[in-house]
Amino acid sequence: MRGLSSLMMVALLAGCANSGTGPVPPRTVDAVDLQRYQGTWYEWARLPMFFQRNCAQSEAHYALQDDGSLAVVNRCLTREGEWQQAEGVAVPQVTGETDKLWVRFDNWFSRLLPGVAKGEYWVLYLDDDYQSALVGHPDRDFLWLLARSPRVEPAQRDRLLQVARDRGYDTGALIWRAADGELD
Template sequence: MRALIGAFLLALLAGCAGQGREAAPPRTVGAVDLERYQGTWYELARLPMFFQRDCAQSEAHYSLQADGSVGVLNRCRTLEGEWKEARGNAVPQVAGRTDRLWVRFDNWITRLLPDRIKGDYWVLYLDDGYRTALVGNPNRKYLWLLSRTPVVSEKTRQRLLETAEAQGYDTDRLIWRVADSAIAAP
């Protein structure tokens, strides 16, 4: 009986030792040339999230502003062929560090709580040509696989998946971009 109780207590202590210990945040790329990063990015895949629940195809348009911030226009196309959009602004979380940004969208809740409602936009991977990127957040709840084109080669897709997995993201839960042929004509 003592051995059984001892084993139970050891198991309980081992379980408690892991409690509260969080994984280190994912690594970011270190620096992003925001001038090169601006332009259109197509979402190849994403982890599920509430505000994109109706999106079959998404794209983001970034434009560098005179004050150094980045203007954001996110567009989402539904299966019915309707476009929805959200406008916002991104700024570095730390001055001079361009791979970790705060993004705020212009909506009623951000106008109500302007300094409290913002999202992490961490650039986790960016190829040398600024053609593909992985964007996520520190707790790995959000992830986007992005490209300058709506479709990429299988080799590029695999590289993005392997990079995301190496960063601790659950790629089995990704929602992939729907083909144009599956979208209803408006």
């Protein structure tokens, strides 16, 4: 009986120790200079995402606002050759910390549920020259490989893929940017 009680106590304590904890979130960069981050970023690859299901080529345009937020314009060229666009705003999740942002797009869902309709945008990697970045969601369901150029340099692609794997993301499921000739 004493052994069974001890076993139940250990199980209860183990359950309490694990309650509320999940996987360790991915590591982010220390800080992002939003002044340098603004501008155009081309998506090289992404994990599948509902909102981008028809996108063959995507790009994001960021502009630093006077209040410290970033105006966001995401554009997507579909395989049919049509541009789709979404506008929004990104703000730090914690004031003064720029590695983790909340992004909210101006659409019917965000107007209906403004406090709920925001996404987490974590900067996981950023090279020293602000020419390539790895951005993801802490649950590892979403990931974007971004660069200032629409062309993939093999060494930089390999570096971003390694960082993504090191952070626990499944790079085998990535959807790569279509080359210009692949849109026909």
